[in-house]
Amino acid sequence: MALRLFESLSRELRELKPSQPDGVFRFYNCGPTVYAPAHIGNFRTFVVNDVIRRLLELEYGAAKVKHVRNLTDVDDRTIGQAKKEGRPLGEITKHWTALFHEDCAALNCLRPTAEPTATGYIKEQVNMIEVLMEKGHAYRAADGSVYFKLDSFPGYGGLSRIKERELKVTVFAADADHKDSVSDFALWKAYKPEEDGSVKWSGPGGVGEGRPGWHIECSAMSKSILGDTIDLHTGGVDLLFPHHENEIAQSQCCNGTTFAHHWYHSEHLLVNGTTMSKSKGNYYTLRDLLAKGYSAMAVRYALLSGHPRKQLNFTLDGMHAAESALKTLRSFRAALGSQGGDATVFDPVFAALHDDLNTPGALGALFTLVNRGPAGLDAAAFDRVLFALGLKLDVAEAPKADIPAAVAALAEKRWAAKQAKDFAAADALRKEIAAAGWTMLDRKDGYSLEPAKKP
RNA sequence: GGCGCGGUAGCCAAGUGGUAAGGCCGAGGUCUGCAAAACCUCUAUGCGCCGGUUCAAUUCCGGCCCGCGCCUCCA
Numbered sequence: 001m002a003l004r005l006f007e008s009l010s011r012e013l014r015e016l017k018p019s020q021p022d023g024v025f026r027f028y029n030c031g032p033t034v035y036a037p038a039h040i041g042n043f044r045t046f047v048v049n050d051v052i053r054r055l056l057e058l059e060y061g062a063a064k065v066k067h068v069r070n071l072t073d074v075d076d077r078t079i080g081q082a083k084k085e086g087r088p089l090g091e092i093t094k095h096w097t098a099l100f101h102e103d104c105a106a107l108n109c110l111r112p113t114a115e116p117t118a119t120g121y122i123k124e125q126v127n128m129i130e131v132l133m134e135k136g137h138a139y140r141a142a143d144g145s146v147y148f149k150l151d152s153f154p155g156y157g158g159l160s161r162i163k164e165r166e167l168k169v170t171v172f173a174a175d176a177d178h179k180d181s182v183s184d185f186a187l188w189k190a191y192k193p194e195e196d197g198s199v200k201w202s203g204p205g206g207v208g209e210g211r212p213g214w215h216i217e218c219s220a221m222s223k224s225i226l227g228d229t230i231d232l233h234t235g236g237v238d239l240l241f242p243h244h245e246n247e248i249a250q251s252q253c254c255n256g257t258t259f260a261h262h263w264y265h266s267e268h269l270l271v272n273g274t275t276m277s278k279s280k281g282n283y284y285t286l287r288d289l290l291a292k293g294y295s296a297m298a299v300r301y302a303l304l305s306g307h308p309r310k311q312l313n314f315t316l317d318g319m320h321a322a323e324s325a326l327k328t329l330r331s332f333r334a335a336l337g338s339q340g341g342d343a344t345v346f347d348p349v350f351a352a353l354h355d356d357l358n359t360p361g362a363l364g365a366l367f368t369l370v371n372r373g374p375a376g377l378d379a380a381a382f383d384r385v386l387f388a389l390g391l392k393l394d395v396a397e398a399p400k401a402d403i404p405a406a407v408a409a410l411a412e413k414r415w416a417a418k419q420a421k422d423f424a425a426a427d428a429l430r431k432e433i434a435a436a437g438w439t440m441l442d443r444k445d446g447y448s449l450e451p452a453k454k455p
Numbered sequence: 456g457g458c459g460c461g462g463u464a465g466c467c468a469a470g471u472g473g474u475a476a477g478g479c480c481g482a483g484g485u486c487u488g489c490a491a492a493a494c495c496u497c498u499a500u501g502c503g504c505c506g507g508u509u510c511a512a513u514u515c516c517g518g519c520c521c522g523c524g525c526c527u528c529c530a
Contacts, residue, residue: 032530033530038530039530041530042529043530046530076528160525160526161458161459162526182527185527214528235530236530237459237460237525237530238528238529239529242527243529245527266530267460270524273522273523274524275523275524277530278528302467305478306467307468307469310461311460311461311524312467312468313467313523315466315467317466317467317479318479320480321467321479321480322478323479324479324480325478325479331493352469358469358470360469360476360477360478361469361470363469363477363478364476364477364478365476367476367477367478368477418489421488423488423489426489427489427490434490439491441491442487
């Protein structure tokens with residue numbers, strides 16, 4: 001079943017398939033900048049990309065999918081954060097990288113097959129800049145920075161249709177500094193001691209010390225690991241311009257060939273009807289939601305509950321809905337056991353996923369099956385669906401917080417009262433436990449305590 | 456100003472030229488000392504508004520209203 005995905009350059013649905021004879025699918029996904037916690041808006045993109053990865057693996061086999069997701073560990077923001085905290089850059093980026101990995105694992109995202117860092121590929125970036133300079137696509141400015149010469153690439157703007165736009169020139173006219181043209185973007189930023197501290201590398205030939213500009217890293221890492229031409233390049237819509245536009249310019253001018261056959265962009269996650277972003281400070285992190293008693297799997301589910309190419313407004317109601325839906329899937333999966341059966345009934349679920357990654361449609365199709373009951377359904381096929389969506393049902397629903405001794409004591413008393421059939425006392429104790437923020441769940445042979453959901 | 460996306464039940468959200476998937480919430484029921492869980496049943500004559508095309512439009516076309524994003528920090 002072919003996987004069709006919207007393609008941002010041609011603006012049409014196109015089939016995803018390896019373009020090279022080795023049958024390897026080359027997939028580059030722009031990763032996070034590690035200077036602060038990634039918020040769930042960031043994770044929407046990574047979760048969506050994880051589903052793409054999973055579908056590709058099901059289609060071509062895990063060994064045939066090369067999935068690269070970079071870490072931006074040197075740029076204005078990472079350097080700024082290091083300076084603000086008075087700590088070495090590497091310490092900051094290491095810290096946030098570790099937390100990013102934790103969150104990815106909690107959200108059940110497969111590890112990329114390679115996860116290069118910008119600082120690990122300085123030489124490759126410098127090499128590309130040198131080639132661009134030799135070919136006349138880049139120039140050294142008076143201050144020692146190197147800029148890409150936009151005029152030299154006639155194809156510029158194809159992705160973002162920048163040429164069709166009337167630019168608000170006033171915004172960046174002041175930023176012209178040393179550039180030939182205001183639209184030229186930096187490939188190499190000259191070292192500025194007061195801003196960069198100890199962060200510097202030796203630059204391209206004939207250029208002084210400094211650090212790479214933001215855009216060149218992805219071009220260089222993609223080229224080094226996947227080659228000059230890749231099959232799929234993805235990221236959030238906000239990267240479409242200028243980041244991806246610039247990547248195309250750099251890579252194609254340097255390599256003289258098509259950079260990516262397929263571009264795909266996932267839409268923003270909104271909160272209260274507006275974009276979730278670090279600069280606005282209006283974001284949730286995974287940690288925030290775990291602290292409220294929600295499970296990471298429910299976060300993943302919530303992120304998949306809207307079409308990836310449509311803005312999705314994130315709400316706690318949505319989290320609640322996700323948690324409940326997962327509960328249904330969990331108990332359904334348990335009812336399935338290891339029975340064999342009809343696997344083809346799940347075709348509509350995959351059909352939805354293969355049709356431009358329609359995750360809400362797939363979830364709808366899944367529940368349509370669930371509502372018919374487990375009779376005759378193939379458990380392994382059900383698990384394949386869950387694998388594709390990356391939903392793990394066997395994980396603990398919520399982190400088991402430590403139960404305060406006082407609450408535990410109340411629970412013991414209530415259980416005793418119940419055994420003694422003193423139901424009035426038992427009910428009163430249930431209320432006390434609830435007031436303490438806990439919910440007591442009775443079973444035939446005992447009970448358990450769970451933290452009550454916080455609003 | 457330019458470019459783009461969207462407006463479907465209380466909330467979220469698919470979808471189709473032929474009469475509205477699914478999730479949540481809610482209601483009723485089975486079960487249960489209570490609560491929870493589990494399971495069953497019900498819940499949009501309607502798809503922003505106004506026109507047009509059509510045998511038939513939520514689905515196509517035009518206009519309008521509203522919301523959001525992007526236009527060099529951004530997943």
